[in-house]
Amino acid sequence: MTYFTCFFLDTEKDIIVSLYKDLDKLFYVLSTPNHHTGNLIRNLSTICGLPLSENDDGMLVIKGEVPCFVDSSNLEAYVFTLGDIEVASIFPDGSVDLKATIPAIAKTLMSQTKNYQLDLSKTIFKTQIKKDIKFRADLHTHMNGNLPGDVLIALGIYHQIRYPLYYIRKLDLKLTDAQEKRLLEQRAKVARQFVTSGLQGKYLDRRINDNTFINFADLILNNLDNAEMNIVKIRGSLAVIKDGQAVFTNLEKVYLYRYVFCKARESEELINLNNISQIPDIDVKNTLLQMLKDKENPDYSNNTIFQDKLLWIARNYKKQGVCYAEISDTTLVKKYESLEMLKQVHEVMPKIYQETGVMIRFLAAMRRIPLTIVKDAVTPSDYLEQNLEVLRATFLDPYVAGCDFVGEEINDIITLKPVFKELVKFAAIDPSFVIRVHAGENDSLKDNIAHSISCVKDCLLPGQTMPKMRLGHGLYTYSPRSQKGKEVIKQLKDNNVVLEFQLTSNVRLNNLNSLKDHPLKYYLKQGIRCVQGTDGAALYGTNSIDEELSLKKMLELSDDDLELMKEAENSIIEEGQIAYSDKKAAFISLVKNRDMEEVLLEKMKTVKISKDSSGKQKRLDANKELKDEISEITWDRFPIVLLGGSFNTEKRATRITPDGQCELDKLMDFLNPDEVCFVIGHKISGYEKYLIENNKKNFKIYAVVPALISRHEKDKLMAAGVIIRVSPEAEGMGIYKSFNYEIFERRPSMVVAFDGNSAAANLIQEAKNGKGKSVIFIWSHSQTLQQKANSLHGYVRYFDSENPIVNQIMELQNKLANNNSQ
The missing domain is CATH 3.20.20.140 (Metal-dependent hydrolases)
Incomplete structure (x- = not known):
């Protein structure tokens, strides 16, 4: 078979249909190379009723033949369908008439779960809108x-434009030997400017790499052997993450990648x-x-x-x-x-x-x-x-x-x-x-x-x-x-x-x-x-x-x-x-x-606006007020993130139930304080408070707190005797980002979620997306977390009195031990 052409089923070019000719027959290979969990292609194959296979790289693909049709004018066209939806007509000259696509929203929902619930009609859309109701x-x-x-x-x-070395390394872009040599020479010169900066380690490397540049045109045009893959990686960095839902942290990072282009400066050497x-x-x-x-x-x-x-x-x-x-x-x-x-x-x-x-x-x-x-x-x-x-x-x-x-x-x-x-x-x-x-x-x-x-x-x-x-x-x-x-x-x-x-x-x-x-x-x-x-x-x-x-x-x-x-x-x-x-x-x-x-x-005239008109009490600098209690989360213990108090709406308190207490008691009895630590939010309420008051085995308990806190919050934290981590975020509902920076992106962890609103849902999503593997448990009676849990089918576990969390942890430990022994 010889390569014929390809087309994409989505705007982001994530779902690729590659076409191959063998005499007058046309065959397709549908792949999703930017989606590494395999959820997207598995769910697509399920709703379309098509078998999966593996390509030479071990990636899942869908393969099949595209039938050829002849119209009343004796003109030939190959018609590609998914389920009962006609997606594209492919003509002998290689042109493609795309008639239906998979919108980003359906693609995201398929990527997010191992059990996609929507049917074909809500997954693949005919790209036509009545003219009189078309938005303008x-x-x-x-x-x-x-x-x-x-x-x-x-x-x-x-x-x-100038393209920083930092993003070349971050995206693992490939350079020619000559480009690599020139960049390293330039980097050495830049490094000399930071000798007295006081920066060390990764912070110093980041600053140097941020100020070492290649001409972006040079990166692409004088590096054509690697251009295709480099463009794919750069394109991917300019949109939110592929394999499931993102959170606001991811969006902010994407904007930084986009600023390189949107707020660009021209290179000195053209x-x-x-x-x-x-x-x-x-x-x-x-x-x-x-x-x-x-x-x-x-x-x-x-x-x-x-x-x-x-x-x-x-x-x-x-x-x-x-x-x-x-x-x-x-x-x-x-x-x-x-x-x-x-x-x-x-x-x-x-x-x-x-x-x-x-x-x-x-x-x-x-x-x-x-x-x-x-x-x-x-x-x-x-x-x-x-x-x-x-x-x-x-x-x-x-x-x-x-x-x-x-x-x-x-x-x-x-x-x-x-x-x-x-x-x-x-x-x-x-x-x-x-x-x-x-x-x-x-x-x-x-x-x-x-x-x-x-x-x-x-x-x-x-x-x-x-x-x-x-x-x-x-x-x-x-x-x-x-x-x-x-x-x-x-x-x-x-x-x-x-x-x-x-x-x-x-x-x-x-x-x-x-x-x-x-x-x-x-x-x-x-x-x-x-x-x-x-x-x-x-x-x-x-x-x-x-x-x-x-x-x-x-x-x-x-x-x-x-x-x-x-x-x-x-x-x-x-x-x-x-x-x-x-x-x-x-x-x-x-x-x-x-x-x-x-x-x-x-x-332009100076404007003065009144402060604290809302009646809220003045907030304190957590780094100053709690400086003696601040310490890095220990690396010799496995972190367990407990949600159940700090991640609600401002006016909603977590209600502790006897069954919930019992599950937390059993968890504390089961765990070894020399091997695990707990990480909570800043409110010291609900199950967080219960954990602290019943900490008979002296687990290390860390509280992640916003950069600004009230006097009342300071007093509660001091009285609780917890170890403090201060987030750069000033608002309590933003501290979920720090759990990602300090735990989910860096190390294995466990999340035990009893309750919470959007901030809790964001933290759970961060745990699922993080580079460090996280086992996520959600209390089955939490109505506010039900939708989040359902959207993450296959990535979260429910626990309650009938499905005790300790039993599930023991099962996981046994499975891990058996895998290691094999």
């Missing part, structure tokens, strides 16, 4: 998550781009060839990488039938960076709009909590005041549609109420100004939707009408049958608040583990305006069309439901277009013949 906007997305990996790779080659046609990846190659054509176009010939990003974002939207987008970007609240960004936007966007017909506007994004993933970044305590100072000027620009609160939803939005007091002033000046809040994304802060609305309403100026307000995600609030839930519905309707839904990102970021209780249909029935967004489509392997198909198929939305969403979207598009025209005229009048940057700088 992306109203919830993020600047640096928007472009597909192939386009970013092409941009990196075209602009010959090369000739004369062998682009030899790039093995056809999509990267074709994108690059178009970029070279753009170089000859006077409209784009001097584009910066940022301007090319905008151009390719618009081109991608045009392909998807999207004509209007509002993109969140934190750059618009940074003083001088925002001015440079807007200058470049004004230069290129009219030309982009003329070519594509896509209008791109922006939401100035402010972080609800400081970013902690960048280790050396120091966020000033007055960062929100600095953001508002810049926004006083940038909101006047016609390309700025409003503002946004972004970041992981682990704090009550009410704590930012003083910021809203300033934002409503902008809305009083510009009635089109949109205030958007990421709220209701997870189940830990069910007040956040109501609190977001009240933050705006309570801050209105005398006589001011409610500004345009949108809530991103809107998944979780109180039950609609409860009084609180009914009040939320009333507030949403009375204030004309728009809810934005991003189904794929909700699933891939572990905020949605079951689709059956999704609230979208209910909201639509109640007359609440709802729209779709992508949340940064490329991060999650989706696009506007896949998102709409997923809403229709997965949530069983009717055409009437989609029509309601389309009407809400149409009104926002129309309002946005009018707002742009009105603001443009006002902006021209404001600037007149002066320099735009000079005018905006004059508009």
Whole structure:
């Protein structure tokens, strides 16, 4: 057999159908090389009723023949089907007409479990949407998550960006001998600059490798023997993890990989781009060839990488039938960076709009909590005041549609109420100004939707009408049958608040583990305006069309439901277009013949916002207050992570049951304190408190605490006599990340989960994803963890009085001993 061609069943190129010819017969091999657990291909073979086999590398594949058909014009076509769904027609000239695909949401759910529950109709979608209900906007997305990996790779080659040695090593990219030699020589020079830095070990290596660069074009074009595999690895680093659901930690890491391209600097030594046609990846190659054509176009010939990003974002939207987008970007609240960004936007966007017909506007994004993933970044305590100072000027620009609160939803939005007091002033000046809040994304802060609305309403100026307000995600609030839930519905309707839904990102970021209780249909029935967004489509392997198909198929939305969403979207598009025209005229009048940057700088005035207006007591620095109790988790004992108190919503306490007590007692009786230690959260409540009070065998108990704690929390921790680990996260619901850094990524462990909300679900997912093997036990009576456990079928074990945890541990020990003896 000879290789014929290939195609992909998903946007991320994870499900590959390779085709081979033998005379006039065509055969296929379906593989999933980026998914190493085998769950994806096993589940796909099961629902399609197709046998599995192994290839020469020991990877699971699905093989078969593609039948050939002849139509009434005597034209031949090979028809590839899965189950009863016609997926693609393959023609004798090698062209492929793809008619159905597997959306990212189905791919994630298949990868997550060993027992996939959805049927074929919710797994493989015909890629067609009725024209009259096709969405035309992306109203919830993020600047640096928007472009597909192939386009970013092409941009990196075209602009010959600097690519750090750190990522070459991290991704295990292959270099030529000459490239390796040059990099090591450069690294030695860089290392000399850090002799007096005080850094040691991996921290010193990281800093040196971060500042040692190769020209990215050189990496690909002068290394063609390794280009195909290097591109696959780089592409994979630009989206969230493949084998199952991710958590916010993973998302933050992906953004760091993307920043190399999105916030790139040009290399000092450039090369000739004369062998682009030899790039093995056809999509990267074709994108690059178009970029070279753009170089000859006077409209784009001097584009910066940022301007090319905008151009390719618009081109991608045009392909998807999207004509209007509002993109969140934190750059618009940074003083001088925002001015440079807007200058470049004004230069290129009219030309982009003329070519594509896509209008791109922006939401100035402010972080609800400081970013902690960048280790050396120091966020000033007055960062929100600095953001508002810049926004006083940038909101006047016609390309700025409003503002946004972004970041992981682990704090009550009410704590930012003083910021809203300033934002409503902008809305009083510009009635089109949109205030958007990421709220209701997870189940830990069910007040956040109501609190977001009240933050705006309570801050209105005398006589001011409610500004345009949108809530991103809107998944979780109180039950609609409860009084609180009914009040939320009333507030949403009375204030004309728009809810934005991003189904794929909700699933891939572990905020949605079951689709059956999704609230979208209910909201639509109640007359609440709802729209779709992508949340940064490329991060999650989706696009506007896949998102709409997923809403229709997965949530069983009717055409009437989609029509309601389309009407809400149409009104926002129309309002946005009018707002742009009105603001443009006002902006021209404001600037007149002066320099735009000079005018905006004059508009930036210091803003002071009140502190601690929420009535919360001042929080203390845990590193200072608990310094004598801080110690690294010992390496001579096996860590057991106990969940049952610290990982709930703020207002929900864990209820200890006699059966639960009995299981924990038996576990402590069984375990040897010389061999294991316990690791808990910071609240010292529920089963955590029971563990401490009944620690008769003197187990070492570590408590992971947030960087900021209350006086009451400090006193409880001191009285408990636990050993302390301080997380870089200031909020209690973010400390799950530290369990990942300190345990799941570094060593084997066990998780015993009695109770918890989204923070517990995130910790469990981190344990499943971690490099160190973790055995996960979940209390079968925990309703809040049921959906998470069900989504991880084959990776978690239930325990209760009928299935005691000690018996299961003994079974595992016996199995391990038998395997070792063999």
